[in-house]
Amino acid sequence: MKKILILALAVGCFFVSFSQTQVLNSWKDPNTSIANPSVHKIIVAALLYNQSVRRNVEDYMVTLYPGVATQSYLILGGDSILSDENGESRRLRSLGYDGVVIMKQTDKNSTQQYVPGAGGNYYYRTWGGYWHHGWGRVYYDPGPPGAVRTLNNWFVQVNIYSLVNNDNKLVWSGNTETTNPGGRVPLFTDVCDAVRSQMVSDGFLR
Numbered sequence: 001m002k003k004i005l006i007l008a009l010a011v012g013c014f015f016v017s018f019s020q021t022q023v024l025n026s027w028k029d030p031n032t033s034i035a036n037p038s039v040h041k042i043i044v045a046a047l048l049y050n051q052s053v054r055r056n057v058e059d060y061m062v063t064l065y066p067g068v069a070t071q072s073y074l075i076l077g078g079d080s081i082l083s084d085e086n087g088e089s090r091r092l093r094s095l096g097y098d099g100v101v102i103m104k105q106t107d108k109n110s111t112q113q114y115v116p117g118a119g120g121n122y123y124y125r126t127w128g129g130y131w132h133h134g135w136g137r138v139y140y141d142p143g144p145p146g147a148v149r150t151l152n153n154w155f156v157q158v159n160i161y162s163l164v165n166n167d168n169k170l171v172w173s174g175n176t177e178t179t180n181p182g183g184r185v186p187l188f189t190d191v192c193d194a195v196r197s198q199m200v201s202d203g204f205l206r
Contacts, residue, residue, distance in 0.1 A: 020181060021190035023198040024155075026174035032162065034205050041097045045072035046188070047104040053184060060185055061103075064192065070097070089168050100161045103188065106175070107155040115147050154178045156191045172204050 046057035051073070058071040075092070082088055092100070160172040174195055181187035199205035 021176050021178040021194035023194050024175045024177055026198050026202055027172070028199075028202045028204040029169070029171040032171040033203065034199075040068065040099070041095075042069050042099040042101055043072050043075060043092060043097055044069045045076070045100065045102045047102060051078055057103075057184060057188055060188065061101075061192075069101075072100075085168065089163055089166070093163050093166075098163050100163065102159045102161070103191065104157050104159075105154060106157050109153050111151045111153065112148050113151055115149055151179050152181075154181055154187055156187070158191065158195050172199065172202070174198055 044058055044061040046054050046061065048054040048057065055071070055073055058073060062069045062071055075095070076082070076088065154177070156176045156178065158172075158174050158176070159170055162169055162171045176191050176194055178187055178190050181190055196205065
């Protein structure tokens with residue numbers, strides 16, 4: 001019989017929006033599922049070196065599930081390294097918490113994409129057109145030029161840990177990629193939405 005782990009990451013994402021985020025891969029503990037997350041408590045953490053940004057992100061995450069989630073900086077402080085994981089886990093359990101959700105930006109890169117111009121007969125749209133243009137056939141109208149745009153790709157990992165049964169174990173993990181999120185809040189909003197869908201698909205969220 002599956003253990004019922006009460007966590008709230010996924011149900012916090014009630015908003016509906018077009019997501020620019022894709023889940024690259026995910027994993028779930030086969031013996032863990034989620035039910036009635038709203039009646040339990042979790043710690044949400046954004047592992048960001050900039051403490052101001054960290055606080056803003058965690059504050060935003062908490063607004064998605066008020067009364068359920070608490071910012072990690074309020075409970076664990078600003079230390080980047082825990083000196084006593086087991087001791088902190090016992091303290092969290094004594095405060096009624098049964099799960100920890102951790103989001104971390106793992107990478108960022110940029111790629112370039114060529115975008116053809118709009119309208120007209122463009123030499124680059126077909127090989128024949130480019131052939132004619134390349135040989136100097138001046139009668140072939142190349143049309144207005146296209147443009148090169150930069151795609152900024154952000155990679156975020158989301159891990160969920162159970163504090164049930166004193167095991168502190170990983171029960172779900174996912175890696176995401178978001179293109180041109182437009183800021184940190186849209187980035188984590190899209191990640192949250194994509195992760196929720198993936199949890200349902202994985203059978204982790206019911």
